[in-house]
Amino acid sequence: MTHFRHICTLLLISALALAGPKQKIAPDLKADPASFVNVIVQFNQRPTTSQHQKIANHGGTLQAELPVASAGLYSVPANQLNAIAAEPEVVYVSPDRSVQRMLDVTAPSVNAEIAWQYGWNGKGVGVAIIDSGIADSPDLHDPATGKTRVVYSQAFGVTGTVDVYGHGSHVSGILGGNGSSSTGKYMGIAPAVNFINLRVLDNNGNGVDSSVISAIQTAIQLKDTYNIRVINLSLGRRVWETYTQDPLCQAVESAWQAGIVVVAAAGNNGRDNSAGTNGYATITAPGNDPYVITVGAMKTMGTATRSDDLVASYSSKGPTLIDHIVKPDLVAPGNRMVSNIGKGGHTLSHDYPQNIVTGTYFRLSGTSMATPVVSGAVALLLQQTPTLTPDQVKARLMKTASKSFPVSSTAIDAITGISYTSQYDIFTVGAGYVDIWAALSNSDLAPAGANALSPTATYDATTGNVDVVGTTSTVWGSSTVWGSSTVWGSSTVWGSSTVWGSSVWLNGSSTVWGSGALWGSSTVWGSSGTQGFSTVWGSSTVWGSNSSTSTESTTTTINGEN
Numbered sequence: 001m002t003h004f005r006h007i008c009t010l011l012l013i014s015a016l017a018l019a020g021p022k023q024k025i026a027p028d029l030k031a032d033p034a035s036f037v038n039v040i041v042q043f044n045q046r047p048t049t050s051q052h053q054k055i056a057n058h059g060g061t062l063q064a065e066l067p068v069a070s071a072g073l074y075s076v077p078a079n080q081l082n083a084i085a086a087e088p089e090v091v092y093v094s095p096d097r098s099v100q101r102m103l104d105v106t107a108p109s110v111n112a113e114i115a116w117q118y119g120w121n122g123k124g125v126g127v128a129i130i131d132s133g134i135a136d137s138p139d140l141h142d143p144a145t146g147k148t149r150v151v152y153s154q155a156f157g158v159t160g161t162v163d164v165y166g167h168g169s170h171v172s173g174i175l176g177g178n179g180s181s182s183t184g185k186y187m188g189i190a191p192a193v194n195f196i197n198l199r200v201l202d203n204n205g206n207g208v209d210s211s212v213i214s215a216i217q218t219a220i221q222l223k224d225t226y227n228i229r230v231i232n233l234s235l236g237r238r239v240w241e242t243y244t245q246d247p248l249c250q251a252v253e254s255a256w257q258a259g260i261v262v263v264a265a266a267g268n269n270g271r272d273n274s275a276g277t278n279g280y281a282t283i284t285a286p287g288n289d290p291y292v293i294t295v296g297a298m299k300t301m302g303t304a305t306r307s308d309d310l311v312a313s314y315s316s317k318g319p320t321l322i323d324h325i326v327k328p329d330l331v332a333p334g335n336r337m338v339s340n341i342g343k344g345g346h347t348l349s350h351d352y353p354q355n356i357v358t359g360t361y362f363r364l365s366g367t368s369m370a371t372p373v374v375s376g377a378v379a380l381l382l383q384q385t386p387t388l389t390p391d392q393v394k395a396r397l398m399k400t401a402s403k404s405f406p407v408s409s410t411a412i413d414a415i416t417g418i419s420y421t422s423q424y425d426i427f428t429v430g431a432g433y434v435d436i437w438a439a440l441s442n443s444d445l446a447p448a449g450a451n452a453l454s455p456t457a458t459y460d461a462t463t464g465n466v467d468v469v470g471t472t473s474t475v476w477g478s479s480t481v482w483g484s485s486t487v488w489g490s491s492t493v494w495g496s497s498t499v500w501g502s503s504v505w506l507n508g509s510s511t512v513w514g515s516g517a518l519w520g521s522s523t524v525w526g527s528s529g530t531q532g533f534s535t536v537w538g539s540s541t542v543w544g545s546n547s548s549t550s551t552e553s554t555t556t557t558i559n560g561e562n
Helices: 002-019 049-057 078-085 112-117 167-176 209-221 247-257 347-351 367-384 390-400 436-441 484-488
Strands: 036-043 061-066 071-077 090-095 098-101 126-131 150-155 194-199 206-208 228-233 261-265 293-299 330-333 337-340 356-358 361-364 408-413 419-423 456-460 465-469 547-552
Touching (some): 036 078, 036 209, 036 247, 049 061, 061 209, 071 078, 078 090, 098 209, 167 194, 167 337, 167 367, 194 209, 209 228, 209 247, 228 247, 261 367, 261 390, 293 367, 293 390, 347 361, 390 436, 390 484
Parallel strands (some): 150 194, 293 330
Antiparallel strands (some): 036 071, 098 206, 337 361, 356 361, 408 419
């Protein structure tokens, strides 16, 4: 894998060098030529004093070293951007972008309570929460010693490590709260894990790329000290370029290669039809990276059983922009989730008092809330089998995920009356609904040296077929154990050697799939992809034989859907 990545890096560097300096500058990097701008400059190697001096020669000042992404954060004159990009050792220049947070019956829905009965609770596993901080709470203490399980705290780009916003505390409670403040009612997935609190989001839930990259870098450095095996990223931002150029994606890949499982939110843009895609191609970064486990959100419908659960209409769908990676990888409960956000005046509890459940428990919705469910599942797997690699963890969770879904579901917004229809396809629910007990009961290991990169989707305009393509070293081969039909569902899904053949899905006059609505020249595939306006999907179903309808309580992800 290291050799493969090295070859890819060399190819990327060569291509960018041929393309010229303007192609090495991110498309959203625009500034007044007379101003200074904070940029992340990636080099073809980890930067040294020599590289920093070259930026200084162009009037730049080093703000932070980001070796995990072979980069540095600099303040530079905007009129020097082209000159900096023209330096032969510079691979890519991007702005220090903003990132945002991605906003009681959870454990039974994913079969976590069965794991607890057998003693799997995440004890000894360290999970890095890169978020808005963690507020102190009895739910995050060790009941035997009374000591906090937040074993390390550090802030990046913000002042203080305590969670003033409330988001990071809520995420932590879902992942590893022990429910002591609710006599066990609101217990997290892995109630004995240790937390590494790396605060990057401010009092309003906002941050920047460089802070997140620095936090990831710190998690890697502290991996052995605190047995950090999982990074939870319930945050994200818009995709601006291929993941091979995005410094945030390069950072998560470094963590993955260091042996840390990275779990990221898919995003909350599943209702966005501004590009005519009905919410498809809205996965956020770094969830667009093929290495990480990207999580979409399900609605538990207020019951402990999984049979009536539906996907949340706001959950972002794949494929990813530019690279067309098949995402999300999994879905998990994320709607109207109750968790402890600690004591004190949090921004969220102040702005949304109607979401206070009781005491310090608060209700939130979003793929932010689904992400720690999967991070908790990862912690349980690693407690059971510490030798598992990140790729083996991802492969096992995807293979054992439940693949029982309806064909479609429609949510009607109670305020606006607008209806949102969700199809249960590979770009909406990925490999399925995470099932913790099934994963713990499974002993299949991905082959040594194989990776679990999410595959790429390709569209053939001449046939109307969408194919899934993996690398030669991927786990998803043609074997019975790890074949595509095993991981992503029944063989019907794949048609004749394609993802969806000519008789596998819904199309025609429906508003979901107009002629070119999804696969038009400027939506999913873009100018560099294969363009076409023919109907892509067949007429039969993917996942099941029925559809469902529900009513939503609000158009925001603060309260979520019913």
